[in-house]
Structures are given as structure tokens and as C-alpha cells.
Amino acid sequence: MEKYDPKKIEKKWQKKWQESGLYKDYSREKKLYALDMFPYPSGTGLHVGHPKGYIATDVFARFKMLEGHSVLHPMGWDAFGLPAENYAIEHKIHPESAVRENIQTFKAQLEKFGFTYDWDREINTTDPEYYKWTQWIFLKMFEKGLAYESDEPINWCPSCKTGLALEDLENGLCERCGSQVVQKKMRQWVLKMTDYADRLLEDLDKEGLDWENSIVDQQKNWIGRSEGALIKFQIVPKVEPSEFRRSNLRKERLEVFTTRLDTIFGCTYCVLGPEHKLIEKLKDRIENYTEVEKYIIQAQNKTFLERTDLQKEKTGIELKGIKVINPFNDEKVPLYVADYILGHYGTGAVMAVPAHDERDWKFAKKYKLFIREVIKSLNGKSFIQEEAFTEDGKLINSGKYSGISSKKAREEMAKWLEEKGIGQKKMNYKMRDWVFSRQRYWGEPIPLIFCPECKKRAENFSKVRPFPSSSEALGIPQGQTLKNFSKGELLNPGWIAVQENELPVKLPKVESYKPTGTGESPLANISEWVNTTCPKCGGPARRETNTMPQWAGSSWYYLAYVMRGISNFQFPISKYKEEFKKWLPVNLYVGGAEHATRHLLYARFWHKFLYDIGVVSTKEPFQRLVHVGLINGEDGRKMSKRWKNVINPNDVIEKFGADSIRLYEMFMGPFTQNIAWSTKGVIGMKRFLDKVWKLKSKIKNQKSKIQTKNKKLEILIHQTIKKVADDIQSFRFNTAISALMILVNKMEKESEIPNTSYQILATILSPFAPHLAEELWEKLGHGESIFEEIWPEYDPRLARDEEITLIIQINGKVRDQMKVPAGVKEDEAKKLALSREKVIKYIKDNTIKKTVFVKDRLVNFVI
RNA sequence: GGGCAGGUGGUGGAACGGGAUACACGCAUGGCUUAGGACCAUGUGCCGCAAGGCGUGAGGGUUCAACUCCCUCCCUGCCCACCA
Numbered sequence: 018m019e020k021y022d023p024k025k026i027e028k029k030w031q032k033k034w035q036e037s038g039l040y041k042d043y044s045r046e047k048k049l050y051a052l053d054m055f056p057y058p059s060g061t062g063l064h065v066g067h068p069k070g071y072i073a074t075d076v077f078a079r080f081k082m083l084e085g086h087s088v089l090h091p092m093g094w095d096a097f098g099l100p101a102e103n104y105a106i107e108h109k110i111h112p113e114s115a116v117r118e119n120i121q122t123f124k125a126q127l128e129k130f131g132f133t134y135d136w137d138r139e140i141n142t143t144d145p146e147y148y149k150w151t152q153w154i155f156l157k158m159f160e161k162g163l164a165y166e167s168d169e170p171i172n173w174c175p176s177c178k179t180g181l182a183l184e185d186l187e188n189g190l191c192e193r194c195g196s197q198v199v200q201k202k203m204r205q206w207v208l209k210m211t212d213y214a215d216r217l218l219e220d221l222d223k224e225g226l227d228w229e230n231s232i233v234d235q236q237k238n239w240i241g242r243s244e245g246a247l248i249k250f251q252i253v254p255k256v257e258p259s260e261f262r263r264s265n266l267r268k269e270r271l272e273v274f275t276t277r278l279d280t281i282f283g284c285t286y287c288v289l290g291p292e293h294k295l296i297e298k299l300k301d302r303i304e305n306y307t308e309v310e311k312y313i314i315q316a317q318n319k320t321f322l323e324r325t326d327l328q329k330e331k332t333g334i335e336l337k338g339i340k341v342i343n344p345f346n347d348e349k350v351p352l353y354v355a356d357y358i359l360g361h362y363g364t365g366a367v368m369a370v371p372a373h374d375e376r377d378w379k380f381a382k383k384y385k386l387f388i389r390e391v392i393k394s395l396n397g398k399s400f401i402q403e404e405a406f407t408e409d410g411k412l413i414n415s416g417k418y419s420g421i422s423s424k425k426a427r428e429e430m431a432k433w434l435e436e437k438g439i440g441q442k443k444m445n446y447k448m449r450d451w452v453f454s455r456q457r458y459w460g461e462p463i464p465l466i467f468c469p470e471c472k473k474r475a476e477n478f479s480k481v482r483p484f485p486s487s488s489e490a491l492g493i494p495q496g497q498t499l500k501n502f503s504k505g506e507l508l509n510p511g512w513i514a515v516q517e518n519e520l521p522v523k524l525p526k527v528e529s530y531k532p533t534g535t536g537e538s539p540l541a542n543i544s545e546w547v548n549t550t551c552p553k554c555g556g557p558a559r560r561e562t563n564t565m566p567q568w569a570g571s572s573w574y575y576l577a578y579v580m581r582g583i584s585n586f587q588f589p590i591s592k593y594k595e596e597f598k599k600w601l602p603v604n605l606y607v608g609g610a611e612h613a614t615r616h617l618l619y620a621r622f623w624h625k626f627l628y629d630i631g632v633v634s635t636k637e638p639f640q641r642l643v644h645v646g647l648i649n650g651e652d653g654r655k656m657s658k659r660w661k662n663v664i665n666p667n668d669v670i671e672k673f674g675a676d677s678i679r680l681y682e683m684f685m686g687p688f689t690q691n692i693a694w695s696t697k698g699v700i701g702m703k704r705f706l707d708k709v710w711k712l713k714s715k716i717k718n719q720k721s722k723i724q725t726k727n728k729k730l731e732i733l734i735h736q737t738i739k740k741v742a743d744d745i746q747s748f749r750f751n752t753a754i755s756a757l758m759i760l761v762n763k764m765e766k767e768s769e770i771p772n773t774s775y776q777i778l779a780t781i782l783s784p785f786a787p788h789l790a791e792e793l794w795e796k797l798g799h800g801e802s803i804f805e806e807i808w809p810e811y812d813p814r815l816a817r818d819e820e821i822t823l824i825i826q827i828n829g830k831v832r833d834q835m836k837v838p839a840g841v842k843e844d845e846a847k848k849l850a851l852s853r854e855k856v857i858k859y860i861k862d863n864t865i866k867k868t869v870f871v872k873d874r875l876v877n878f879v880i
Numbered sequence: 881g882g883g884c885a886g887g888u889g890g891u892g893g894a895a896c897g898g899g900a901u902a903c904a905c906g907c908a909u910g911g912c913u914u915a916g917g918a919c920c921a922u923g924u925g926c927c928g929c930a931a932g933g934c935g936u937g938a939g940g941g942u943u944c945a946a947c948u949c950c951c952u953c954c955c956u957g958c959c960c961a962c963c964a
Contacts, residue, residue: 231884235959238883243963275964288964331962357962367964375881376962447963610958672917684904686893689885691957695892700917701904707918752894755903762903824899829945831899869944875898879944 021710023674026792031131039802040078040133043582045087050600051078052575052639054608054616055093055140058119060104063126064656065664065694066648069682070607073645073750075132076683077605079784080745082133083808089600090133091578093140094120097148098567099177102459106531112459116143129670130679131787138581142570143459146586147577149521151569152464153590154623155453156514157630159465162504163209164453166512171452173201178532179456180205200317203536206454206463206563210622214446217621218242220636227641229689232613239614241447245276246431248368248440250287250341252299253349271295271341271352274363274445277373278434279426281345282415283391284368285381288333288353291316292360296336304338309354316356331357331380343368344439345430346416355380363445371405378405391415392423451619453566458530458539460564464515464522468551468558472511475502501553512561513553517588522560538562571616572623575603575638590632597633606639613644643748646690648682653693664694676786677702683750683785706789708761709782713793717769727771732818733763734774738811741781750785757782772797777809824875825850827859843870850876 034040051074056067071092078090096116104119105112120141127134140147158164171180176196180203191198210217218240220226221233249270271287289295291313296303303309312334333355340349357376358367371381371388381388390401392410400406409423418426434440454463506513515522525546530539540562541547551558579600580586580593617639624638649655650662657663669678680702686692737760744753760778764770776797783790783803794803818839823846825833833855837846847868850856856878863880870876 229885231959234884238960241960241963245964273964277964355962357964359963362963364964369964374964376964445963447960613959684892690893692892695905697905697917698892704918705904751892752903755894758903822899826898826945829898829943834899867944869898871898871945875945877898877944 021707021789023676023706023788024671027129027131027670027675027788030788030791031128034131034133034802035136037802039804040082040088040090041135041137043087043089045085047084047086048089048600049078049081049086049605050089050575050579050603051081051605052090052578052603052607053092054606054612055095055571055574056123057098057100058094058096058116058123059100060108060115060119060122061658062119062122063666064648065666065669065678065682066656068127068130068666068678069648070609070645071127071132072130072679072682073643073688073748074605074607075130076679076745076750076784077748078133079787079804080742080808082804083780083784083806085807088133089138089578089582090135091138091140091581092127092132092134092136093138093574093578094123094142095567095571095574096120096141096143097460097565097570099179099457099459100567101143102457102530103177105459112530113143116141126666129667130675138578140574140577140581142574145521145523148461148570150577150580150586151461151565151573152515152520152522153517154573154627155461155565155569156464156517156520158208158626159505159509159512159514160503161626161630162508163212163626164505164509165207165209166509167205167207168202169205169207170200170202171205172198173203173536174198177457178534178536180452180454201536205452206561208451208453208622210451210618211446211448213622213625214240214242214448215444216625216636217448217618220621220625224637226637226639228639229642229644232610232617232642232644235610235613236618239448239618243276243445245274245363245443245445246278246427246434246440247364247443248273248275248278248281248344248434250343250368252352253340253342269295269298270439271366272364273366273368274443275368276445277370277423277427278430279409279412279415279418279423280370280373280391281343281368281430282412282418283370283372283389284343284348284350285371285387285389286351286353286369287341288355288358288367288369288377288380289336290358290360290365291354291356293354293365295366296354299336299339302338303336305334305336309334309336312354319356331355331376331383333357333380333384335384344434344437351386353380353384361449362447372401373405373407375405375407389414448618451622453569454563455566456536456538457532457564458524458527460566461569462522462524462540463561463563463565464520465561466513466515466549466551466558467511467561468513468554468556469511470556471506471513471551471553471558474554475507475510478502478507513551513558516552519552524564538564540564568616568619572619573627575606575620576601576627576633594632594634601633602635602638602640604640606642607645609647610644617642644689646686646688646692648685649691649693651694651696656694664696669696669699673699673703674706674788676706676789680705680754680785684754686751688748688750705758705761706786708765709778709786709789710793712761712764712770712775712778713796715764715767715770716772716775727767728819730763730767730770730774732815733760734777735811735815738777738781738809739813739816742808745784754785757785779803780806780809821873823850823873825853825856826875826877827856828879829877832856832859839873841873843872843876846870846876850878 053071053074074090078088081088101116102112105115108115142148174181174191174196176194177191181191181198218237221236249272252269252271273287300306333353336352336354339352341352342349358365369377371377371386372390373392388401391412391414392406393413394406394408394410412418412421412426431442503514525543527539527543533539547560547562549558549560576597579596583593583596620638624633625636627633628636650660652662654660654662666678677699681699684702685698737756740756741753744750779790779793780803791803820836821839822834823837824831833853835849835853837849860880865878865880867879868876
């Protein structure tokens with residue numbers, strides 16, 4: 018007999034499958050959209066870790082095809098952004114050709130696995146026809162007032178020479194290159210993601226998503242909603258009574274945010290972050306301003322790392338001459354500046370309650386400030402001089418609120434604040450708006466044009482009708498423009514949207530695509546591209562030269578695959594709505610956990626926006642999300658060039674075949690877990706496939722269905738059909754394969770196997786080892802592909818054993834076992850058990866106090 | 881410091897509250913062979929000649945019965961981190 022030679026059969030089937038369009042039957046009633054997080058074609062090629070997720074979706078896709086679904090299973094390239102650009106700079110080639118080369122490498126590698134991709138739907142985020150739509154979505158957001166220009170300080174990476182979103186930092190270092198990030202004020206485009214914070218948070222629970230807890234929690238954590246209150250502390254005016262009226266200082270207030278309003282009677286001082294604007298305003302009144310200024314400069318010079326490193330030691334300085342008034346007890350308390358207060362969270366200022374907050378407690382101890390206890394723990398113990406008590410409890414020393422619970426106090430105090438008009442309940446979020454511009458070449462150009470004339474007009478218009486800055490407060494009907502200006506154009510005077518029919522705004526060719534370092538994108542140097550005319554008034558205007566971040570193109574790509582089914586990205590959007598309805602939401606989304614807080618939040622944000630403007634009809638894009646565990650090097654360390662432990666899938670496929678590596682990566686352990694690679698393990702899979710191959714010689718060609726002579730084999734087959742199906746459905750591939758192995762081991766021991774049994778084996782193995790299964794199928798004389806088959810049905814009665822082994826325990830310890838017919842009754846089982854020699858020996862003359870019987874499982878005698 | 885996931889043989893790992901270690905790797909012994917990362921058979925948690933005893937990070941608890949549920953603690957990985 019011929020040997021199993023994966024090299025020979027795999028190429029053959031890969032070619033046939035692609036040519037026959039086997040995967041492109043999209044007409045079936047049942048539909049499934051299986052999606053992988055698409056790769057950055059990075060230049061180093063794939064290592065064996067990358068395809069793990071792709072194999073899983075492929076197994077799932079093939080399984081669903083066998084169950085009669087039309088399956089959409091596409092693949093594409095996320096090719097914009099820093100990795101591609103840095104690679105290009107390093108190798109001194111244009112990013113475009115680098116990307117082209119790398120895609121070729123990646124694609125060649127992927128094709129060897131025999132995936133069910135519909136390559137007709139391949140996408141590439143750097144294709145102008147693709148980013149036309151990335152730009153279009155941005156323009157829609159701009160139009161609705163969700164994009165705004167901002168000069169706020171941003172995180173600047175001096176090495177990558179670009180601004181970074183908070184999400185792009187790792188311990189204060191640039192995630193890409195590890196450089197120290199500095200704060201720099203810069204003009205940026207920012208997307209108002211915080212407008213969607215509540216929906217992004219709540220829909221995680223409300224929309225019935227089938228996501229892993231860990232990822233849901235990470236997102237919730239990142240959004241970081243906390244319920245609290247805003248309180249205005251009046252600043253004590255330092256003026257003579259006669260001047261009081263004239264002074265505008267009397268109106269000066271300090272606004273703080275707290276989640277522990279119930280502790281406010283324990284507020285013995287307040288603290289500002291070094292960035293707080295009030296310091297500058299009160300400059301003249303601060304008696305020790307020189308020292309304060311010194312402290313602030315010091316604090317700002319501290320790098321991100323230093324500020325977090327210095328956790329143990331809290332520093333700060335009092336603003337001498339300034340006091341603020343606690344509205345609840347009219348107490349005048351001192352005001353400090355300290356760098357443990359973050360400028361960007363809440364209002365950048367806190368009321369300090371040292372008795373009930375860890376940080377305030379440490380600070381108060383260090384500077385010997387008064388600590389007043391106002392919350393008593395329910396067990397009454399108090400160690401306020403030893404440590405802060407931060408839990409809820411009962412209020413004391415709190416005027417009329419004394420005696421009530423923390424929870425109730427928060428309610429009532431907030432009500433009081435609102436009545437007095439000096440505060441209110443307020444949600445706060447850790448999540449911030451998305452800094453959306455990058456000062457780099459290799460990204461989508463932001464399709465906006467700056468027109469000085471239109472700026473004047475827009476400003477004049479805004480003067481006539483004062484324009485609120487918050488988009489939700491605008492209340493302008495969707496799509497409507499005022500005096501020809503969209504919401505976005507009025508929010509950002511002078512910035513005019515490129516017309517839809519002018520899209521895409523293509524990236525121009527450029528001499529040097531290296532960052533300029535001045536904070537401007539290299540695009541700024543190309544005057545013939547930058548200088549243009551205003552689409553609104555026709556006057557001279559300039560293009561925006563910033564580009565979009567890498568995350569832009571990946572925030573909607575799952576829609577692009579669907580669009581490719583209809584046309585190659587032509588306008589208008591209405592063309593695609595039906596198709597979106599047909600395929601969305603994505604039924605299965607598989608990818609790395611590292612995207613839990615960035616890509617997945619951005620994509621959900623964009624999807625919700627597209628839902629709001631009527632493009633898609635589901636509130637969430639991804640119905641089921643599974644995260645793939647990493648494959649580490651054989652040494653247990655992360656696979657990387659640095660450790661010389663990288664394994665190229667090509668080499669593995671060359672030696673053992675694609676089916677073996679597919680099988681191995683699914684068998685190595687629980688899918689979501691990180692596990693070290695083992696080439697030995699692949700060998701084991703090759704052995705298994707060899708066995709399956711050789712089993713063919715045992716086929717006894719008989720026509721009848723699973724024949725009854727070999728009842729045990731028949732039962733095992735039915736059990737395996739069920740087990741493999743259940744396990745694939747719940748991503749327990751390792752145990753599915755183990756079940757297949759048990760079946761094969763059993764078949765091996767038989768002298769002959771019915772033809773039908775062998776065909777069932779081939780079918781249920783086919784999602785994992787498609788090439789081998791297809792080859793065997795052909796050899797068995799079938800003209801059609803095995804993937805046109807239907808997943809075999811199992812007989813639920815047969816899937817259960819009819820003879821089972823009943824365990825006999827004495828005092829919970831296993832002492833004996835016996836074979837009995839399934840479904841045996843308690844009395845019968847007891848009688849049988851008690852007649853057994855071993856049982857008699859153990860029981861001797863003890864009395865049986867109790868007997869526990871579990872049907873088809875065990876009988877336990879307690880003596 | 882917070883959140884999440886984990887801790888089971890020499891290794892990767894199985895196990896609806898019911899036989900701990902399925903399946904695979906490795907190893908050992910024997911066989912086979914024109915010698916290969918081949919194949920076949922048997923064995924393989926620990927102690928013990930055996931009967932038997934002990935075993936799922938540690939300690940407690942619930943239960944007839946705990947890897948599984950509850951409490952306390954230790955350790956590892958990932959994510960977040962002065963978040964008011």
C-alpha cells in the first residue's frame with residue numbers, strides 16, 4: 018500500500034478547493050460569519066504561534082459547513098501603521114513595496130495550511146479603495162460633531178516622533194519602541210469616544226454577548242466608570258470687607274470629584290494636581306508662590322515612570338494664604354498641590370479625607386495634618402491612627418448625617434448639594450477620548466481641508482448663535498447643516514470636509530517618509546499636495562497633513578469583507594445595507610487577548626456610530642469572542658528572534674504536513690491557554706494520521722449501515738460523533754482530538770472495519786485534517802468533496818453504553834467494580850454488590866448505616 | 881495595590897460533586913527491520929516483596945463522596961495601576 022505522503026496530497030487539494038470555489042456557496046439558509054483578527058504583514062513572516070487562531074476558526078468553519086451552513090471566512094491585511102513603516106525605514110524601501118512583499122510572504126505561508134478562505138474577498142487597509150471608506154466613516158463622525166481639534170498635551174514618543182493614545186503606552190513607555198514618553202502640547206484630532214462610554218459599558222451585558230469574562234472585565238475596567246459627585250468648595254476671599262463686592266474672587270470656586278461624598282465631614286484639606294489652572298489664577302494670593310512654582314516644575318519634569326515609581330513617598334506643598342470652605346460644615350481648610358493627584362482624572366482636584374483614603378492618610382501623616390474620623394466600621398473597632406478605614410460604614414461626627422449608613426448618606430448629601438446648586442451626582446470615566454491623529458506618513462490621510470475664509474464665516478456664525486462645545490448638547494437633527502456648515506465644521510471653525518465624491522484622499526508619493534521630528538507629518542513637505550482649494554468656497558486652502566492611527570483601518574474591516582461580496586467598495590453605502598443585515602453580527606471572532614482594550618473598544622465604538630447613522634442594524638459587531646492563547650518557544654519563552662526560538666510553520670509543514678500541524682496546535686492544550694511549542698508533539702500527530710491512513714486496509718466492503726456484529730465499536734462511534742461535535746462547538750479541540758484517537762485506537766485493534774464506519778471517521782476528522790480526509794474520501798470512490806457531506810447523526814440511545822461499570826465504594830473509597838446492564842435499579846445493584854467477595858471482606862460484621870446509589874455510576878456503603 | 885486566569889505524573893494536559901492522571905509526548909524492556917525522527921507489544925504517580933497505604937500548591941470546612949463547592953493563606957501568568 019502507498020504511504021501517507023502529506024506533501025503530495027496537500028498541494029493537490031489546496032489547488033482543487035480554491036479552483037472549485039467550494040467555500041463560496043453563500044446561498045444556504047443557515048449562515049455563519051467566522052472571523053480572525055487579521056495580521057500586520059510585518060516582514061519577519063509568520064511563526065507557528067500566529068496560525069493557531071486561524072486553525073481554530075477553520076476547524077469551526079469546516080464543521081459548520083458540514084452542518085449545512087454557508088460560511089463567510091475571509092482574510093486580509095492590516096498594513097498601515099508603525100510596524101510596516103518602521104520595517105520600511107529599516108530596510109530602506111517604500112512602505113508600499115514593503116507591504117506588498119510582506120503580504121506575499123504571509124499569503125504563501127497561510128496557503129500551505131489549507132484554510133477555507135475566500136480570497137476573492139481579501140482586503141488590504143492600505144488600498145486606496147479600502148481607505149476611502151475609512152475616511153468616509155471619519156467624515157461622518159466629523160459631520161456629526163464627534164471629531165474635534167484639541168491642543169491638549171499628548172503623549173509624545175521622541176523616537177517614533179508621533180503622538181500616542183493612552184492605550185499605546187506600556188508603563189509610561191512607548192509600546193512600539195520602549196522609549197520614554199514625554200508630554201507635549203500639540204494640535205490633534207480627537208474622537209469623542211466618551212460620548213459612547215455608557216453604551217460601550219452597558220451593552221457588554223445587555224446585548225447577550227458570548228464573550229469570555231476576562232475580556233469583558235478588562236473592557237469594563239478600562240472604561241472605568243465610577244459613580245460619585247461633583248462638589249464646589251468656595252475659596253475664602255482675601256479682601257477687606259469693603260472691597261468684597263468689587264472682588265471677583267468671591268466667586269472663585271474649587272470643583273472636586275469624589276466617590277465618597279459620605280466622608281465629606283472628614284475633609285481636613287484639599288489637594289490640586291500640579292496641572293490645575295487655579296494655581297495660575299490665584300498666583301498673586303499665594304504667599305509662597307516661588308516655592309510652589311518650583312514644586313510644580315519639579316513635578317512636571319518627573320517622567321511618567323518616576324511618578325509611578327515614587328509611590329511610597331507622597332510629596333506636596335501648601336498654598337499658603339489660600340483656604341477653601343467645606344460647604345457641609347463651613348470649615349475653612351488648607352489647600353495643597355501634590356503630584357499624586359492626576360490632572361486628567363475627575364476635576365484634577367480632590368477633597369482630602371485622610372481618615373478614609375489611603376493616599377490622603379499617608380499624605381496627612383507625612384505633613385502632620387489633622388485626621389478626623391467620620392465613618393465607623395460596623396464592628397465598631399477604630400485604628401484611624403494606624404491606617405485609613407476605606408470601607409463603607411456608619412457616619413459619625415457628621416452633623417445631621419451622623420448615624421446613617423454610607424450608602425444612604427451619599428444619596429442624601431447629593432440631594433442637598435443639588436438643592437443648594439453647589440454640586441451634583443456625576444459619573445466619571447477612566448476612558449478618555451481617542452487621540453486620532455498621527456504625525457507619520459504611513460496612514461490614511463485625514464480628509465479635511467483648512468480654509469481661512471470659511472473659518473471667519475464659521476466663527477461669525479457661532480457668534481451669532483453661541484455654540485455649545487459638547488456634541489450631545491447640540492441638538493441639531495441628524496444630517497442637517499446650519500448655513501452650509503456641518504456640526505463638525507462649526508465645532509472646528511475653518512476645517513471643511515472633503516466631498517464624498519473626492520474620496521479617497523490618496524497618500525501622495527514622497528521623497529522621504531521618515532518622520533520630520535518637528536511634530537508635523539512628512540506630508541507637510543509636499544506643497545503641491547497640501548495646497549488645494551476649499552470645497553465650500555473655492556478659495557485657497559490647505560489639507561490636513563496628519564494621518565490616522567493604525568487602529569482606524571481595523572475598526573471596520575469586518576464590514577469590508579461583507580462589502581467585497583457585492584462590489585469593490587463603490588459608493589453609496591446604501592448598496593451594502595442588506596448584505597450587512599445578512600451577515601452581521603460576526604458569529605465567531607478569534608484573536609489575541611492583547612486587543613481586549615484597544616481594537617475591540619475602537620471597533621465597538623465605530624460600530625455603534627454606524628448603527629446610529631443607520632448603516633448597520635446590530636448594536637454590537639461581535640457576537641462570540643474567543644481569545645487564543647499564545648504559543649511560546651520550546652524553551653518556554655516568548656517566541657522571538659532575540660531568543661532564537663522562532664519556529665517557521667513552513668519547516669514544520671515541509672516535514673510533517675499541514676494536517677499534522679493543524680492537529681497539533683488544536684491538541685496541545687486548552688485553546689485559550691499559553692503553551693510551549695513541542696516538535697515532538699507534532700510527530701505524535703503524524704503518527705496518528707499514519708494510523709488513520711493504514712486503517713483503510715482493514716475496510717470490509719459491505720453495504721449495510723453500521724453493522725450490528727460489533728456493537729462495542731458501533732457504540733463508540735456514536736459517542737465520538739457527539740463528543741467531537743460538542744467539543745468543536747465549545748472550542749475544546751484538545752478533547753475532541755483525544756476522542757478521535759480513542760476511536761482510532763479501538764479500530765486498530767479490530768481485524769476488520771465496516772466501510773461506513775471508516776467513512777464516518779473520515780468525516781468527523783475532516784475539520785482538523787481536511788487534506789487527509791479528502792484524499793481518503795476520494796480513494797473510497799466518492800466524486801464529490803467530503804465537505805459537501807453532512808455531519809453524521811448519532812443515535813442518542815447508542816451514544817450511551819448499555820453495559821456499564823458500576824463502582825462499589827465502602828465509606829467513599831473504591832473497593833470493587835462490576836459490570837451491570839445500564840439503568841440497573843438500586844435494589845438490584847445493592848444485592849449484586851453485597852454478594853461480591855471483596856465487599857463481604859470489607860464489610861465483615863460491621864453494620865451498614867447508609868447506602869448511596871447513583872444511577873449508572875456507583876453504590877457507596879457507609880459502615 | 882486592584883482585576884482576571886491558573887497551580888494535577890518526568891512533560892503538554894483529562895476528569896456533569898462520584899473510578900484521579902483519559903489522550904499525547906518522553907522513558908524502560910522486548911520484538912521486528914536494507915537503519916527511520918519507522919513500526920509492533922508490554923510497562924510507566926509515590927512508598928511497599930506483598931497485603932496495603934499515600935497522593936491534584938498549603939491548611940481548615942461542607943458532604944456518604946471534593947481536583948471540582950466554601951473560608952484562610954502561598955505561588956505563577958496576564959491585564960491595569962497614585963482613578964479620588
